Amino acid sequence: MAKREYVSISVVRRLPRYYRFLNDLLKNGFSRISSRELSARMGLTASQIRQDLNCFGGFGQQGYGYNVEQLRDSIGSILGIDRKFPIVIVGVGNIGRALAVNMNFDAFGFQLCGIFDVSPAVVGKRIAGLEVLHIDEIERFCGVSSPKTAVLTIPTAAAPDIVRRLVGCGVRSFWNYTHYDVARSYKDVVVENVHLSDNLMTLCYRIKYADEKPPEPTANDEA
Amino acid sequence: MAKREYVSISVVRRLPRYYRFLNDLLKNGFSRISSRELSARMGLTASQIRQDLNCFGGFGQQGYGYNVEQLRDSIGSILGIDRKFPIVIVGVGNIGRALAVNMNFDAFGFQLCGIFDVSPAVVGKRIAGLEVLHIDEIERFCGVSSPKTAVLTIPTAAAPDIVRRLVGCGVRSFWNYTHYDVARSYKDVVVENVHLSDNLMTLCYRIKYADEKPPEPTANDEA
DNA sequence: TAGATTGTTAATCGATTAACAATC
DNA sequence: TAGATTGTTAATCGATTAACAATC
Numbered sequence: 001m002a003k004r005e006y007v008s009i010s011v012v013r014r015l016p017r018y019y020r021f022l023n024d025l026l027k028n029g030f031s032r033i034s035s036r037e038l039s040a041r042m043g044l045t046a047s048q049i050r051q052d053l054n055c056f057g058g059f060g061q062q063g064y065g066y067n068v069e070q071l072r073d074s075i076g077s078i079l080g081i082d083r084k085f086p087i088v089i090v091g092v093g094n095i096g097r098a099l100a101v102n103m104n105f106d107a108f109g110f111q112l113c114g115i116f117d118v119s120p121a122v123v124g125k126r127i128a129g130l131e132v133l134h135i136d137e138i139e140r141f142c143g144v145s146s147p148k149t150a151v152l153t154i155p156t157a158a159a160p161d162i163v164r165r166l167v168g169c170g171v172r173s174f175w176n177y178t179h180y181d182v183a184r185s186y187k188d189v190v191v192e193n194v195h196l197s198d199n200l201m202t203l204c205y206r207i208k209y210a211d212e213k214p215p216e217p218t219a220n221d222e223a
Numbered sequence: 224m225a226k227r228e229y230v231s232i233s234v235v236r237r238l239p240r241y242y243r244f245l246n247d248l249l250k251n252g253f254s255r256i257s258s259r260e261l262s263a264r265m266g267l268t269a270s271q272i273r274q275d276l277n278c279f280g281g282f283g284q285q286g287y288g289y290n291v292e293q294l295r296d297s298i299g300s301i302l303g304i305d306r307k308f309p310i311v312i313v314g315v316g317n318i319g320r321a322l323a324v325n326m327n328f329d330a331f332g333f334q335l336c337g338i339f340d341v342s343p344a345v346v347g348k349r350i351a352g353l354e355v356l357h358i359d360e361i362e363r364f365c366g367v368s369s370p371k372t373a374v375l376t377i378p379t380a381a382a383p384d385i386v387r388r389l390v391g392c393g394v395r396s397f398w399n400y401t402h403y404d405v406a407r408s409y410k411d412v413v414v415e416n417v418h419l420s421d422n423l424m425t426l427c428y429r430i431k432y433a434d435e436k437p438p439e440p441t442a443n444d445e446a
Numbered sequence: 447t448a449g450a451t452t453g454t455t456a457a458t459c460g461a462t463t464a465a466c467a468a469t470c
Numbered sequence: 471t472a473g474a475t476t477g478t479t480a481a482t483c484g485a486t487t488a489a490c491a492a493t494c
Binding site: 259 | 449450451452453454
């Protein structure tokens, strides 16, 4: 846990995956692993793994490799998933409900503390052990619980207004399932976007071109 | 629609976003746009946009820019979302149901043609206009409908067996919501992974370091 | 025509990979 | 010790940005 300078987003986005693989290894009884073996399992180069980890300090030991449990825990605390940032879900359609019920927020750095919607069909109901509140309660709620993060699982059209209110209440980060471009309107806010349909379109493209073998990366055909 | 050589995955992953922005522009009455203005809206450089588009051909006109509708349609057909690849959803927990109900597969290159589960609580029910079938019907079903793509919204533990069966039935691409590494076991198969918890951990990290200003990207502190 | 903006080549920047000395 | 494997520097590769001639 030495260094801590600027770490590129490419490296950061690989950390959860390292965490996941190390966790599995641990469950399967491994206590030690080399960058070489981990690289084979993860489909990366050993070089990249060592390079990535050394952004945060020297976790290994020459001639031995890495202690699986120690490394997992170190990456976990680098990610900050030992925290319990209070988080609210706004919008309890199918996706919001799925996240409320299935997502183990506690294991990934958050604690779900509130669920909001506008529909009389769900307001007042209990989901994941919490009573769904009407969105108009958000200001009062934030005065008490001060969530700093919100999951946006509302229709895109509703997002600009809701986000404005949430930012007004002190929310500073969003897990955004809408297509509203939060980061563009609020510069000092952290946003992770989940664009499932973008992902699906990418799949479509890749299926389409799966067979059409691309004529080697370095094409030279101006002849 | 000229070129078509190797196009890097970085470019491909930006295409759905171009499509989305162009679609919005069109809805808002724009008929023409320059790379410069599009870049400002999307938070990219104009250079990158021109570079990206020219992987697929010259869609613009010097002195004018791009015709929004034409460009949207071109990107749509490059992505292949004008297709209707038959697709099945396997696993109707909260996420599977959310996708069945909310995801507009038709708009993104697919046609949802089957939904499968094992639970007696859902088998036989109707979701999104389809009767949920027991997974043991999959072989028979594939004999008739030949879906080439499956959405995996089952528990990770169930994935290896289900994937084996699906591949056996001729399924060649997966939209994978589990943590089972499909691509590692089946080399000739296309996989798009959706790891929501990885995304959540990344958000956690970014929140944690949001304030700790990283001391400029090019650090030079060996003194 | 003059002005605008593309398509494309060249320059820069950053990320990945290779190599190897350090060291357990 | 000898063997293994890291941490780290240097080399390569690829992606992004800048620049500008072509052209509408």
